[in-house]
Each structure stands twice: as structure tokens, then as C-alpha cells.
Amino acid sequence: MSETIFKNWTSDLSRDWGKKPIRIDHSLSQNELFSKDALAELIQRYPIEHYSLMRTSSRGEEKKIWRRGEVGGLSGHEVMAQIASGGLWLQLRELKLVDKRYYDLLQSIYGEVEQRVPGFDSFNHEMGVLISSPNAKAHYHADLPGQALWQIMGRKRVYIYPAEEPYLPQAELEKIALTGLESALQYDPEFDRHALVLDLEPGQMLTWELNAPHRVENHDELSVSMTTEHWTEEIRRQQMLTVANGILRKHFGVSPKRGPADGASFWAKAVLQAGWRRSPWYKREQRKMLPVDFRLTPGTTTSIVDIPAYVV
Numbered sequence: 001m002s003e004t005i006f007k008n009w010t011s012d013l014s015r016d017w018g019k020k021p022i023r024i025d026h027s028l029s030q031n032e033l034f035s036k037d038a039l040a041e042l043i044q045r046y047p048i049e050h051y052s053l054m055r056t057s058s059r060g061e062e063k064k065i066w067r068r069g070e071v072g073g074l075s076g077h078e079v080m081a082q083i084a085s086g087g088l089w090l091q092l093r094e095l096k097l098v099d100k101r102y103y104d105l106l107q108s109i110y111g112e113v114e115q116r117v118p119g120f121d122s123f124n125h126e127m128g129v130l131i132s133s134p135n136a137k138a139h140y141h142a143d144l145p146g147q148a149l150w151q152i153m154g155r156k157r158v159y160i161y162p163a164e165e166p167y168l169p170q171a172e173l174e175k176i177a178l179t180g181l182e183s184a185l186q187y188d189p190e191f192d193r194h195a196l197v198l199d200l201e202p203g204q205m206l207t208w209e210l211n212a213p214h215r216v217e218n219h220d221e222l223s224v225s226m227t228t229e230h231w232t233e234e235i236r237r238q239q240m241l242t243v244a245n246g247i248l249r250k251h252f253g254v255s256p257k258r259g260p261a262d263g264a265s266f267w268a269k270a271v272l273q274a275g276w277r278r279s280p281w282y283k284r285e286q287r288k289m290l291p292v293d294f295r296l297t298p299g300t301t302t303s304i305v306d307i308p309a310y311v312v
């Protein structure tokens, strides 16, 4: 039998999966699919509609920069070298659609989780790779699906906060569910006193309870990580409830109680949010991607040219 994806699994992990933050050892940092050569080859042929290359402010840069660009004619190794020199991150989204080998890996990952966690039955899996500069940060946010972060190269510090008030106000979670804009969440440095702070090394992965807010800081080195997402029937119902409560709060001016994820009041809310998803409100409020307005150019450090902006 080939090597398992999770290593050193214990019964505590089976008990805590999806309920609290847990760190688990994994074998993907030794997997050929995540070698530097494999990633370089992937970057070179990655379709632009499935990646986000972002130029961000790096240390010492006063001005706040947030632009989307294209990798241009650079080789994958050159792209990674520029990311290693600072001020960039590259997210390869929808990896399962771009290369079947990663799709198969994603199936194996969740196959293993289902074997190890009694009653866990998940669907709509997604995966992506994030290659980010030394000291890059992911701001305080919460995600809607079940999430895991897998470290492949470099180290990150991850701060995870309780999925409850005041870290995650219901009204803000509803806003995220309605708009897809994760930046709706307000960060207060005071929250750090109650954060779980973990350094994630290559060969470790982290997962946490649904919607738990988190933020991430790279150490002073290039970071490659993978994210996976999943849905379960329970997560889907929680999401329907959040959307319905968001509609009630935003369009009907009431402050709804969270309520149970079944029974009469749940199904009334399920109907409400289903109707909303078919309405023109829904499309209007969904996230818009930034236009692409720069291209990487050859150089050993991050080097870009402006190009006429276009929407992908």
C-alpha cells in the first residue's frame, strides 16, 4: 500500500476533527506533486482565469499596494524566485480542474478523512496552492466552508480565534455569506489574547472549527502551502441559516437568532435563502475580481510593468 497522507493519526484527532483547531502531520511535503520542479511546471501552464498573482506592499514599503497581475513569459522557477524576493503572492485556484493528478489527490485526502473520522461525509471539495513572499500576511478573516491549511515549504505563524462573539459577530458572518467578501470581519489586536497561536512547519496541516476567524504571518522565507475546502450536510445547513439571517437583518431590519439547523424555523429560513439565491440581489452582491493590470518581467527580484487593465 502506498504511504498514507496523514501521519501519526490518533483517536483524539478523530474526535476533534471539525470541532476545534488541530495540527496533524502529513506526507505531502515529500510528494512529487509539490516539488519545486512540479510547482514551476504547473505555474508555467496555469490558466490565468484560475490564478491570482497579487502585488502587495513588502516590508519597508509605506504605500499600501494591492494589484492583480499576470506571470507573463517567465518560467515557473523565475516566478518563484521573484516571489521569494518579496511583495508577491500567487494563488493557484481550482487545482482539481486544472490537473487531474491533484484531483485524484484531493479524493484520496478526503477518502482518508472519511475512514478516520466516524460519520464524516463531505462533498464539493476544493484545493488551491498559495505561494507567498517572506513575511507576507493574510489578514483576519473567516471562511464559509470547512477548511484546512497544509504547509509544504517555509514556515507560517497561524492565529486562530474562537468562532463566537466578539471575534465573529453574527452580523459580520452574515455579510460574508451574502457578499463573499471575507474582509467584512473587523480585527482588534485585543483578540490576540484569546488566539491559539501555532507555527506551521512543512509536513504539518491545520484544521479548525467552522467559521473560526484566523490570520497568518509568513516567517522570513518563501512559503508554499495548500488549502483544502469541503462541505458537509451540517456545514451546508449552517450556511443556509447564515444567509437567511443575513437577508432578514439586511432587507427586513430584524436581528435574527441563530436557531437550530433543523425543524420548522430552519426550513422556513431554507426557503427564504433559496428564493434569494435566484433573485437579482444575489448576483449583484457576489464578489468581483480585480482587473489584471501588471505583468512580471525578467529579473532576479520582483520586477513588474504596467499593462492596460483587463478583466479575467
Ligand SMILES: [Fe+2]
Residues within 6 Å of the ligand: 141, 142, 143, 147, 214
Ligand atoms: Fe482562510
